[in-house]
Amino acid sequence: MENNITVSVPGKLMVLGEHAVVYGYPCIVTAVDKYLTVEGKKIPGKNDKINSYGNKDLSFVKNAIFLIREKYDIGDKFQLDIRSEISGMGLGSSAAVTVGTVKILSVILGLNLSSKEVFDLSYRVVRINQPMSSGFDIASCIYGSTILFDGSTKKVKKITDKILPLIAIFSGKKADTVSMVDQMAHLYKNNPVKTKRIFDSIEKLVKKGVDAIKNENWQILGKLMNENQKYLKELGVSSEILDRIIDNALQSGANGAKISGAGGGDCIIILASEEKKKIITERLLEKNYSVLKI
Numbered sequence: 015m016e017n018n019i020t021v022s023v024p025g026k027l028m029v030l031g032e033h034a035v036v037y038g039y040p041c042i043v044t045a046v047d048k049y050l051t052v053e054g055k056k057i058p059g060k061n062d063k064i065n066s067y068g069n070k071d072l073s074f075v076k077n078a079i080f081l082i083r084e085k086y087d088i089g090d091k092f093q094l095d096i097r098s099e100i101s102g103m104g105l106g107s108s109a110a111v112t113v114g115t116v117k118i119l120s121v122i123l124g125l126n127l128s129s130k131e132v133f134d135l136s137y138r139v140v141r142i143n144q145p146m147s148s149g150f151d152i153a154s155c156i157y158g159s160t161i162l163f164d165g166s167t168k169k170v171k172k173i174t175d176k177i178l179p180l181i182a183i184f185s186g187k188k189a190d191t192v193s194m195v196d197q198m199a200h201l202y203k204n205n206p207v208k209t210k211r212i213f214d215s216i217e218k219l220v221k222k223g224v225d226a227i228k229n230e231n232w233q234i235l236g237k238l239m240n241e242n243q244k245y246l247k248e249l250g251v252s253s254e255i256l257d258r259i260i261d262n263a264l265q266s267g268a269n270g271a272k273i274s275g276a277g278g279g280d281c282i283i284i285l286a287s288e289e290k291k292k293i294i295t296e297r298l299l300e301k302n303y304s305v306l307k308i
């Protein structure tokens with residue numbers, strides 16, 4: 015492609031606070047060094063040309079183009095080539111492809127959108143398909159690092175740029191985020207007192223988690239992850255296979271392990287020292303689990 019521009023957007027892992035964040039609570043999310051890349055330029059003709067490798071769902075891209083075209087009264091057509099290393103695993107590819115599209119159009123069209131404007135536009139796009147989305151994954155795509163995301167104000171505070179000692183394991187099953195979020199909405203409606211009590215407890219973990227990460231206290235962060243997992247199990251979003259991977263990791267000496275995201279599938283994150291990471295990885299590979307290189 016000539017005169018092309020490339021935007022790279024990182025994947026993410028939820029460290030603490032999934033589901034509660036949908037109800038306005040804070041969460042901690044970390045960006046990973048696996049990317050979705052959008053390469054693009056203006057083209058002549060009547061139609062956009064979108065080529066996508068590794069990312070099947072084009073609705074986020076089309077909705078983002080539509081929204082920007084309408085908002086800024088733009089008639090140009092675009093070629094976008096999308097390549098993804100993060101699709102189908104719960105690493106946030108829907109948010110990443112949306113942010114990637116909004117950012118590349120901002121550059122190609124000279125719109126100079128601020129991070130807040132990229133967030134607001136991307137959030138509108140994502141909510142077309144996922145109406146209850148908290149937006150934490152969009153924030154992670156835009157700001158990177160490890161951040162505290164406020165589910166109610168959508169404000170972001172950076173916690174650290176340092177790498178967290180995490181391993182991510184793909185459970186082998188793609189989670190259906192929308193139905194997991196709907197399931198939680200049912201629980202919230204039918205049992206608001208219990209659900210709110212659990213979310214309040216998760217909020218406390220998240221607050222402690224910020225200090226644990228800042229102090230690089232992995233013993234404490236691991237304990238907080240385990241407690242968070244206990245609550246997620248109580249909320250009914252873990253599964254037999256996810257529990258099995260977690261038990262395996264903890265028995266092999268991990269500080270902590272939990273689901274990352276909606277649950278019902280996707281990834282498990284495991285926190286462990288360098289030495290233990292090796293042992294845990296070997297044991298999980300022996301059992302044919304898919305350890306992601308992050």
Ligand code: MEV
Nearest residue numbers: 032033147148149275276
């Ligand atoms: C899904 O990755 C995380 C949830 O908290 C949903 C959301 O925050 O939009 C379950």
